[in-house]
Amino acid sequence: MIRPTTSDQFSPISLRPAPLEVRDLTVAYREKPVLWDVDLVIPEGQLCAIVGPNGAGKSTLLKAVLGMVPRASGTVQFFGQPLQAVRRHIGYVPQRSSVDWDFPTNALDVVLMGLYGRLGWFRRPGRAEREEAMRALEQVGLAAFAQRQIAQLSGGQQQRVFLARALAQNSDLYFMDEPFAGVDAVTEEAILQVMHELKGRGKTVVVVHHDLETVRDYFDHLTLLNVQVIASGPLEQTFTAENLKATYGERMSLGR
Amino acid sequence: MLEALQLPFIQRALIAGVLVGAIASYLGVFIVQRRLSFLGDGLAHAAFAGVALGLLLGTQPVYVAVPFAVAVALAITWVRERTSLGEDTTIGVFFAFSVALGVLLMSMRQGYTADALSYIFGSILTVTWPDLWAVVLLGVLMFLLLPLWGRWAYATFERELALADRLPVLRQDYLLAALIAVVTVMSVKVVGIVLIAAFLVIPAATSRMLSPTFARMTLWAVLIGVMTSLLGLFLSYYLDTPSGATIVLIQVALFLLALLLRQK
Numbered sequence: 001m002i003r004p005t006t007s008d009q010f011s012p013i014s015l016r017p018a019p020l021e022v023r024d025l026t027v028a029y030r031e032k033p034v035l036w037d038v039d040l041v042i043p044e045g046q047l048c049a050i051v052g053p054n055g056a057g058k059s060t061l062l063k064a065v066l067g068m069v070p071r072a073s074g075t076v077q078f079f080g081q082p083l084q085a086v087r088r089h090i091g092y093v094p095q096r097s098s099v100d101w102d103f104p105t106n107a108l109d110v111v112l113m114g115l116y117g118r119l120g121w122f123r124r125p126g127r128a129e130r131e132e133a134m135r136a137l138e139q140v141g142l143a144a145f146a147q148r149q150i151a152q153l154s155g156g157q158q159q160r161v162f163l164a165r166a167l168a169q170n171s172d173l174y175f176m177d178e179p180f181a182g183v184d185a186v187t188e189e190a191i192l193q194v195m196h197e198l199k200g201r202g203k204t205v206v207v208v209h210h211d212l213e214t215v216r217d218y219f220d221h222l223t224l225l226n227v228q229v230i231a232s233g234p235l236e237q238t239f240t241a242e243n244l245k246a247t248y249g250e251r252m253s254l255g256r
Numbered sequence: 257m258l259e260a261l262q263l264p265f266i267q268r269a270l271i272a273g274v275l276v277g278a279i280a281s282y283l284g285v286f287i288v289q290r291r292l293s294f295l296g297d298g299l300a301h302a303a304f305a306g307v308a309l310g311l312l313l314g315t316q317p318v319y320v321a322v323p324f325a326v327a328v329a330l331a332i333t334w335v336r337e338r339t340s341l342g343e344d345t346t347i348g349v350f351f352a353f354s355v356a357l358g359v360l361l362m363s364m365r366q367g368y369t370a371d372a373l374s375y376i377f378g379s380i381l382t383v384t385w386p387d388l389w390a391v392v393l394l395g396v397l398m399f400l401l402l403p404l405w406g407r408w409a410y411a412t413f414e415r416e417l418a419l420a421d422r423l424p425v426l427r428q429d430y431l432l433a434a435l436i437a438v439v440t441v442m443s444v445k446v447v448g449i450v451l452i453a454a455f456l457v458i459p460a461a462t463s464r465m466l467s468p469t470f471a472r473m474t475l476w477a478v479l480i481g482v483m484t485s486l487l488g489l490f491l492s493y494y495l496d497t498p499s500g501a502t503i504v505l506i507q508v509a510l511f512l513l514a515l516l517l518r519q520k
Contacts, residue, residue: 067422084422098416105470109470113414116406124406
């Protein structure tokens with residue numbers, strides 16, 4: 001296994017703890033391990049992909065890290081702290097297919113809901129929150145659709161609503177679960193723009209991704225996962241034929 | 257009717273009917289969007305067992321039925337979260353348990369069981385002061401919990417995201433189930449055990465078809481719940497029909513109207 005190396009990345013803030021550090025993480029569904037002894041360090045301010053075959057545990061990794069599924073063992077730290085201490089600084093964009101799109105709500109409300117986490121108990125979003133939500137919708141090109149029912153948005157627009165929600169949350173670390181799955185070209189471009197905008201603001205973005213052909217163009221850092229971490233590190237070091245073969249088996253090659 | 261309004265038992269019936277209509281429809285919105293309709297049915301029968309136990313013990317049935325139904329609601333939620341059994345199966349088990357227990361308790365009771373029938377089909381004119389106080393107390397509690405509407409809505413819409421934002425989603429599940437149990441028991445005298453599930457769900461289902469947002473859906477559901485309860489009670493007084501059946505039939509008529517008017 002190729003261990004992540006952070007020592008060769010010179011950056012003025014390298015002394016700061018990594019946005020995400022996972023140690024010995026194991027997750028099991030009824031005795032069967034879905035994730036096995038995962039070690040992972042995500043460097044700050046980069047676009048990071050988590051790639052692997054179906055059933056490799058990519059989405060489970062995000063959910064385990066965010067405390068949405070129970071962990072059998074292991075520790076997870078964000079910026080050197082436990083989840084509870086930094087949860088407001090973490091944004092999550094779910095898989096589009098997991099959302100109930102028939103729910104009676106509009107784009108603006110979905111973005112506003114993302115702000116509940118940082119409002120205290122019993123506080124409702126006010127005008128400041130609404131303005132923030134509108135700005136986020138503008139950024140993803142959906143300002144005109146703020147009052148549109150989510151059921152009436154296209155797949156790509158739905159994905160962008162959740163991006164806007166993440167933007168409005170103004171987190172330091174983002175997790176996105178397959179944002180590029182089944183979206184149109186406009187949305188793909190919008191997602192990339194948002195990712196780069198976030199990177200420009202010094203944010204860290206972790207994306208579960210399935211398309212090997214675009215990994216090289218979109219990301220700085222790559223983690224190859226198949227129940228275990230096969231490789232994790234800067235893209236040019238990890239995106240090798242050997243690692244891909246170890247992740248996907250013999251059939252897969254770079255040229256595909 | 258005006259002189260009828262002077263009668264204390266009519267006043268109690270009206271206040272209880274309107275309050276229960278509002279609360280049931282408010283919770284009904286979450287029941288409909290979380291697809292928990294069957295939970296209302298199961299809890300109505302838990303209320304039946306609770307009422308039977310109360311009658312057997314010779315106390316105010318509501319004092320026994322509320323804790324009993326809440327316990328069943330929490331148990332259903334607990335089993336659902338701890339096992340991979342489906343919602344419907346879990347509720348089905350407790351449903352059967354409650355009915356069996358209720359029938360057993362009823363049979364142990366000496367003498368006439370006519371009052372038991374009034375619980376099954378509802379009998380709003382027998383609303384007692386303890387019944388009314390329980391409803392008012394629940395009304396106050398629901399009012400205090402109103403600010404949580406947004407968080408409940410959020411977890412109803414996207415449970416995973418709410419979990420990721422560290423909202424207390426599990427605690428909400430238990431709280432909602434317990435509240436549904438309480439309002440179910442309160443609805444027993446208004447509409448009767450066999451009609452409670454409909455009473456909980458139909459106003460919300462009607463407003464669901466007419467509302468573009470969850471906020472409006474909630475508002476309209478409560479309005480429909482209150483208006484149909486009022487109208488149903490007046491009509492049942494004039495036509496001398498059973499109150500519960502009258503209210504639910506009006507609600508169904510509105511539901512059909514909404515079905516026809518619905519956009520798209």
